[in-house]
Amino acid sequence: MKSIKLLVIFVLGLILVISAGCDRKVVVEGDNNEWGSADCFTCHGDEGYLLAAKGEWQNSIHASGNNVDYTNREGRDCAKCHDHQGFVEFVETGEINPPYTRVSAIHCFTCHAPHERGDLTLRTDEPYTLITGEVFDHGYANLCVNCHHSNSSVANISDDQPISNRFGPHHGPQGDLLIGVGGYEFDGETYESSPHASAVTDGCIGCHMGNPEVHNGYNIGGHSFNMVDEEGGYDLSEVCANAACHPSAEDFDYEGAQTAVDSLLDTLKVLLTAEGLLNGDGAPVTDTVDADIAGAVWNYVLVEEDRSRGIHNFKYISGLLETSIEYMEGVVAGKARVENQIAFVPRSSH
Numbered sequence: 001m002k003s004i005k006l007l008v009i010f011v012l013g014l015i016l017v018i019s020a021g022c023d024r025k026v027v028v029e030g031d032n033n034e035w036g037s038a039d040c041f042t043c044h045g046d047e048g049y050l051l052a053a054k055g056e057w058q059n060s061i062h063a064s065g066n067n068v069d070y071t072n073r074e075g076r077d078c079a080k081c082h083d084h085q086g087f088v089e090f091v092e093t094g095e096i097n098p099p100y101t102r103v104s105a106i107h108c109f110t111c112h113a114p115h116e117r118g119d120l121t122l123r124t125d126e127p128y129t130l131i132t133g134e135v136f137d138h139g140y141a142n143l144c145v146n147c148h149h150s151n152s153s154v155a156n157i158s159d160d161q162p163i164s165n166r167f168g169p170h171h172g173p174q175g176d177l178l179i180g181v182g183g184y185e186f187d188g189e190t191y192e193s194s195p196h197a198s199a200v201t202d203g204c205i206g207c208h209m210g211n212p213e214v215h216n217g218y219n220i221g222g223h224s225f226n227m228v229d230e231e232g233g234y235d236l237s238e239v240c241a242n243a244a245c246h247p248s249a250e251d252f253d254y255e256g257a258q259t260a261v262d263s264l265l266d267t268l269k270v271l272l273t274a275e276g277l278l279n280g281d282g283a284p285v286t287d288t289v290d291a292d293i294a295g296a297v298w299n300y301v302l303v304e305e306d307r308s309r310g311i312h313n314f315k316y317i318s319g320l321l322e323t324s325i326e327y328m329e330g331v332v333a334g335k336a337r338v339e340n341q342i343a344f345v346p347r348s349s350h
Contacts, residue, residue: 043114050108056222057107065105072103079103081147081172084110091123091146111143134181141203145175148204150182154298157184161294165283168301176302177312178203183302183320184295186327192315199245210236227252252311261303261310264321268300271328293331296324 043050057063071078071086076098079086085100087110112120127137128145131153136145150169169182176182180193200206210221219229220236228235241249253259272278277297279285282304284297299320303310310317 052218053108053223055218056224059218059224059226062106062110062225068103068105072099074099082106087147088123128175130176130181132176132181134176134179136175136179136197136203138178138197138203139201140205141175141197144204148172149175150302154182154184154295157291157294157298159291160288161291162286162288163277163284163294163297164286165279167284167294168298169305171305173302173306174204174308174312177306177308177317180313180316183316184298184324185320186292186295186323189319189323191319191323194313194315196311196313207236207239210239252309257314258309258311261314261317261321264318264325265300265303268296268321268325268328271325271332272297272300275328275331292327296328299324 067082071082077096079098080090080096081087083100084104084106086096086098090096111122113123114120122140122143125140125142127135128142129135130149136142150173152169173182178197185191197203208225208227218224219232220226237249237251240246240254246254269278269282277285303317303321306312
């Protein structure tokens with residue numbers, strides 16, 4: 001009997017909501033992407049924008065919840081990027097206090113707060129100051145860079161530098177590389193930067209949210225943030241192929257840029273591995289080295305963790321790899337000269 005009463009109350013409440021509507025302000029997707037008044041079902045109805053966004057999000061790395069259990073522990077600062085609760089608290093207060101009782105993966109309300117604000121604006125789009133001191137200020141992408149940035153400062157590298165499998169910028173240095181900072185720059189070398197951050201509207205958003213409607217699916221673009229659909233065999237390279245950017249681009253390997261970066265990264269990996277600085281998996285080994293050798297290892301890890309294969313900033317990334325290779329080749333050559341000198345030392349006549 002009690003359950004029947006509850007059901008009746010629920011149905012009456014639903015009828016009331018449907019008849020009364022909701023006067024919140026929500027995004028109305030249209031030709032001008034305007035703001036307007038609409039009822040709840042503009043978003044939550046059968047044809048609502050949120051259904052598409054949810055479908056895309058379910059194919060994202062964000063939805064996987066990777067590391068949530070590991071990072072939701074007292075004393076860890078990982079939660080500010082790996083957990084929804086941690087990120088929201090960090091954006092609102094600048095601090096985090098895990099563990100959280102209801103931890104969850106990065107999802108819709110991590111970046112938006114529609115039920116608090118009555119709209120789908122971002123929780124923040126304030127410029128973000130990177131650990132290097134440079135300010136990342138590229139519209140809506142500022143929210144992304146709250147997490148997608150180096151967690152360690154390259155400026156801290158010094159002589160007798162300890163390295164280990166945790167050495168490097170951590171897993172998300174995209175914001176740093178996009179504006180051409182965060183790499184180990186060798187003395188006397190000049191490093192150029194590609195203009196992707198300023199050339200693309202809203203930085204990361206302009207490419208990674210792309211145009212999923214082209215393929216009528218959830219695997220790329222939108223809230224999946226994926227640029228490539230390995231299973232379907234297509235990508236969002238059309239965002240590059242426009243009159244303002246690279247009109248002749250047919251894929252992301254424009255003029256062989258990704259191929260060139262792959263080759264440079266492989267060359268540096270071989271050199272570092274031969275010197276015993278990387279293990280078979282490409283992770284730094286435990287050692288203590290001078291600053292420039294540590295810098296070459298840092299640049300390898302930085303570019304590997306960026307995962308764009310040079311797309312985020314071809315000029316800067318290429319420069320970091322080329323100068324790292326040049327330095328490590330000098331180290332190898334120097335050792336060879338010393339070994340040759342030792343081999344040809346005249347034997348004593350005694």
